[in-house]
Amino acid sequence: MEEPLADRKGFYQILTRKIRVLILVVSFVPMMLTAGILCYRFHQAYSEKVSAHISELVLKHTQNIDAFLLEKLGNIRYLARQFSESNPESAQTFLVLHLARLKEEYGDVFTDLGLVNTQGIQFAYEGPFRFENADYSRAKWFVRSMESPYYISDVFAGLRGHPHFILAVKVTCKKQDYILRATINFTAFNSLVENIQIGKTGAAYIVNTKGEFQTHARSGTSAHIAPAMVAKDVFSDNNTVVMKKADIQGNAYIYALSIFKNIDWRMVFRQDLDDAMRDLWRAEMLSLGIFVIGCIAILSVSFTLPRSIVKLIAAADKKNEAMNKQVVESGKLATIGELAAGIAHEINNPVAIMVEEAGWMGDLLEEPFDDTTFDEFNRAIEQIKTQGRRCKDITHKLLSFARKSDATVADIRINEVIQQIVSLTAQMARYNNVSIQTRLGPELPYIRVSPAELQQVVLNLVNNAIDAMGKEGGIINIDTCVNPEDSQYVLVEFSDNGPGIPSQNLARIFDPFFTTKAVGKGTGLGLSICYGIIRKMGGKIEVKSIVGQGTSFFIFLPIDTKNLSFGKKTQLEQLKNQGENNE
């Protein structure tokens, strides 16, 4: 029974591998799919959320600044209307008065006010600088403001040497055109934009159509934005645009652009992509970490679990094997028990005869002797001898059966085993009206099996056939030959002309505990034990049955190819057998 276990090592390895692959596939594929889909979706959703947040923020601030500019422009336009109704000669007093009022109202937003005539000469000025009579005829803002009712300049350094921008409104007073200009305090304006900050690197600034900065940029940002980025068509129908771009150094940025209504500037918000997406990436790193830990867990489980499962299976198999062994043993006992009952009966008969003869002799002794008394005595003694020999034969047969009841393998001749069993069961067969006929092939090669186990198989099959035929009796044929289809096997055929096995039972006859006998009459183990024994011998057992015609069992036993010396032992054994018979 150890060989099959050794064969299983490969099977266990394959089983381990199969379970392992299954665990890996079943756990990895869904996990990867879920993780991938979730990550992708989450990434998208979060990106959208960040974009939406930034664009909302930028839009709001753009609107704020738009409103601020509109308000300041409104102030100046109001002033211009006031001025158009006053006297140009009193311009200086007008400016002084109104700048003071503006400062009172709005704080330090307006730096100065000035009035410029059509020649570009600022003839009146109120403010911290001395710009009376400054000539602006060549200044760009002046040229532009002459062309339209009002103008807001880009930020420039101008005469005063530090950045500022100008609101200019055209005004007509006493049929003479003037331009009222006001300078917006850059610091005040700048602070409106500088307040917009997100994260560590997110900052907003304003650029003109050429991409030049109109506010202070935070340190680390280049002083120029590519004009293509802020071109009008970028904004198609939305007021804001969010985009991702990398600079020359390869740093990725997220940009949010927004366009002003009242001036041709754009609000630009720029943030390092890393910074903007920090939370997302943190979450992604966390899930990646969990994923990796999960993978490690799965891997370790996939390596340990199959091994322990297979270990359990192996242990169960071992137990099963031991159980099978026990079943075989108990089956052997059942067979022997059955045999013993038959043998006991067989011995009882000659014993009964001997007892009767002895009794008869006792009867004769009580009466006076005559001539016939001696003859009767002789006849009785001869009968006792005959019956005694009959007992001896039976006990010898039984002994030869019991002697070899171990599983050690030997080279045996199948015909001898069959003859032994046939002679053992002959009496039982006779009582059941069964005749056993043998056609044993001559010169069969040796087979290397356990004689005791082979005896058990043959005995079981003969017993089964006798039981199957019931009261009516019949004929059992036992044929042996070298298998005509495959000369590697000896074929033993047991045929009976009993009632046959119905097809629904035929598939189950080798199952353990399957029996059609009444409870207590059979164990249902006989054929399953035969099957096990023959499989262990490396042979096979087949059955054919036709209901009403009989059943045939075919047993194929492998020929011991290493020891094909049949015929050598024959003479020796013949001598031995003769010796036994002469005793």
Added chain:
Amino acid sequence: MSKILFVDDEKAFLDTLIKRLEKRKINPRAVYSGEEALTFLAENTSTDVVVLDVKMPGMDGLETLSEIKKQFPLVEVIMLTGHATVESAIDGMKLGAFDYMMKPCDLDLLMEKLDKAVAKKQGHEEKIMEARLKEIAGQRV
């Protein structure tokens, strides 16, 4: 004198047994199979007791017993069994056997049982006779 039939396939056993019984002034008859027993009973209707072996080729003891009980219900049967399993004893008694004995059998015990069986059979016959007599008497009254 009571009439007794022995049925057993072991000729040597039966012949000696018959001889011993003859010496004890019982004159039994012997046949060697169930079929023969039924033929004998059909021909000798006054047979009182059959001593029947259980294990026989052809018709076995139990089969023969049930056939006897069917055809000759008054005949008493003693089963003689080589392997006295309780089962075959119970089966035999169920089928109406008078008693059973194990081989090899004690001759005195066998004779005792034979006497009882014969007495039982004769008792039955007497009762039947009485019943018949009463019937006849009743008809006359």
